[in-house]
Amino acid sequence: MAACSSLSLSPKPHTPLRYSHPTKPHFLSIRSCAAPDPTPTPAPAAAPAKHRRPADQNIREEARRRHHSSPSPHHNFSAKYVPFTPHTTSSSSSPESYSLDEIVYRSRSGSLLDVQHDLSALQKFDGQYWKSLFDSRTGKTNWPYGSGVWSKKEWVLPEIDSDHIVSAFEGNSNLFWAERFGKETLGMNDLWVKHCGISHTGSFKDLGMTVLVSQVNRLRKLNKPVVGVGCASTGDTSAALSAYCAAAGIPAIVFLPANRISMAQLVQPIANGAFVLSLDTDFDGCMQLIREVTAEVPIYLANSLNSLRLEGQKTAAIEILQQFDWEVPDWVIVPGGNLGNIYAFYKGFTMCKELGLVDRIPRLVCAQAANANPLYLYYKSGWKDFKSVKAATTFASAIQIGDPVSIDRAVFALRNSNGIVEEATEEELMDAMARADLTGMFICPHTGVALSALIKLRNSGVIGKNDRTVVVSTAHGLKFTQSKVDYHSKEIADMACRYANPPVNVKADFGSVMDVLKKYLLSKDRS
Ligand SMILES: Cc1ncc(COP(=O)(O)O)c(C=O)c1O
C-alpha cells in the first residue's frame, strides 16, 4: 500500500484515478511553432546593461576578490570532531578529537561523533552581532552567504574556503502560517509549518548535503583519497546527494531498498547521473551494506551517521528563530526516522541560546509512524529499554526505519528539551495529510505524521491553543503523489479515507454538468 516503485521505471500497472487529459498538441508541433523566424526583425539596439558582469566573471570570483581585498576577521573560528556522549556539551573538552579534514565517522569506542565549535571564539561576539550578521545576509545572491545554510557559515564550517563550497542557495524556506488548518482543526491561531521540503531537491536533506559535499570537495582538493560519496537511502538523502555531487562533478553511489521508495524519489538520482543500486532489502539492510562498503573502499559516507550533515540541518532551527524575529516558539514538531534531524534542531536552538541570541529553547516533539516506531517504544519505556524493530510498510516511506543510527543523539535532544515522542497510525497520518491539503497545503505523509502528533497533543491539552507551534514539513508533497492518489481513490484496505475528494465522472453535456454542479453548490451552501 505504501508508495512503491521498481527500478524498471515502468508505469504502475494499477492506476486507480482516471483524470482525462485535454488533447495537447504533440511537443514537436509546439517546438516547430516556436522555431526562430528565418527573417527576424532586427531587435532595437539594447540599452547598455547595468550591473552586468564581464563574461569571464561570476559570483564565486567576486567572493574570492572580496576575500583577498579584506580577509575575514573571523579567521580564528574553528570546529573539530569529538565523540558524542550523553554528557557532551558544546563546551566540554574531550581528550579525543579529530580534524574535520580526517575521514572518520565513529570514535575509538565506537560512539557517534559530534562537530564541536570553538564556542569561546564565537562568544567574543554578542548575540546582537550574530543576529545582525545573519539578517544582513539573508536571501541575497552573495556567494555563498545567500544560502540559508552558508549565511551561518561561521557556525557551520568556519574554516572552509568559500571557493570550495557546493551550494544551490538552499535554505531560506517558507515558514507558512497555517491559518485555516490551525483555526478549523485545532482552534489555534499561532500554528506554523516550516516548509523545508520546498527546496532544491524537495526535502530538508539539501541543508546537510551542501555541507557534506562541500567538505568532500575540499578533501579532494587536498588530495585526500575520496573516489566518490555514498549513502543508503529511503529516497531523500539519495536525491540530495546525487544533485550536489552532480553540481560538483563528484561520483555519487546510492543504495536504495527496492520497491520501497516513490517513483519521483527514484528518478532523482537516476537523472542526476548517480550510480544507483536497487537492493532487495529494507533501509536498515542498505545502511548496513553501505557501512561495510565505505569501510573497505574510499567512498565517503553521506548518511547522517556522519555528523557533518547535521551542521547544515541545524540551520533550519536558527532560521525559524530568525523568521520569528528571534522570538522562541513554544513547540517544534519533527518527524523522525534515522533520527539525525531531531538532534540537529536541538543543536541549532541550543547554539542560539549559548551565543546569546535567545534565552531559551522550544520543547521538541519527535513524531514517528506507528509502523516504524523504535523511538516511541523507547520513550514509552521511560528510556529504559531500547530495541530496534523490523519497520513495517508505511505511507511515510522515508521514515520506514527500524534501527535508527542517531538514537543516542535523539534521546539526548528530547531529554534536554523536555521533549515528547508521539506516533501516528497509517489512518491518522493519511487523514492529517488530507486535512492539511484541504486547507491549501500539499504536504508529504511524513508531515502528516507530525501533524497527527500535533492533533493528539492538542486534543489532550498538552499543547495549548495559544501556544506558538511549528510543524517541520520535511519533504515536498509532489514526491509522494501516489499516496494521495491511493487515498483520494478510497482504494486503501481498512482505511475509511474520510477526507477523500475523488473526481466526479459526468457525461459531457450541459444538463448533466449543471445537475452535479447544483448539487455541489447546495452542499457547500449548507456547510
Ligand atoms: C521526508 C523525510 N522526513 C523525515 C525524515 C526523518 O529524518 P531523520 O532520519 O533525520 O530522523 C526523513 C529521513 O529520514 C525524510 O526523508
Ligand SMILES: N[C@@H](CCOP(=O)(O)O)C(=O)O
Ligand atoms: N530519510 C532518509 C533516511 C536516511 O537518513 P540519513 O539522514 O541518515 O541520511 C533518506 O531519505 O534516505
